[in-house]
Amino acid sequence: MAKKENDWKERLNIVYSTNPDFNYQTEDDFQEEELLAANQQKLRTRIEKKGRGGKTATIISGFVGPDKDLEDLARTLKTHCGTGGSVKDGEIIIQGELKDKIVTKLKALGYTQTK
DSSP states (O other): OOOOTTOGGGGTTOOOOOOTTOOOOOGGGOOOOOOOOGGGOOOEEEEEOTTTTTOOEEEEEOOOSOHHHHHHHHHHHHHHHTOOEEEETTEEEEESSOHHHHHHHHHHTTOTTOO
């Protein structure tokens, strides 16, 4: 059976749009970014204190690849540092001021373009 072009079941959670050129995209239409090799990743590490209630966090940004690989890298870094953290908006957030320790671990993992 051929799929209808205007299948309403796929659009149950969409709100009415007044845009005449609106084109609804399903999850199948989105493609994840392709994972770059570790030595091609340009990761940047910085320390942030702003907006965290006075607590310090180390932020790693610049990762190119699927979210699952980003979460795996975050898990590895959190385990190595022995601290907590999370992944938000394509960035890894590690609790504490651990920039030197994280950069050393990233270079050991093959992320040579890390600063």
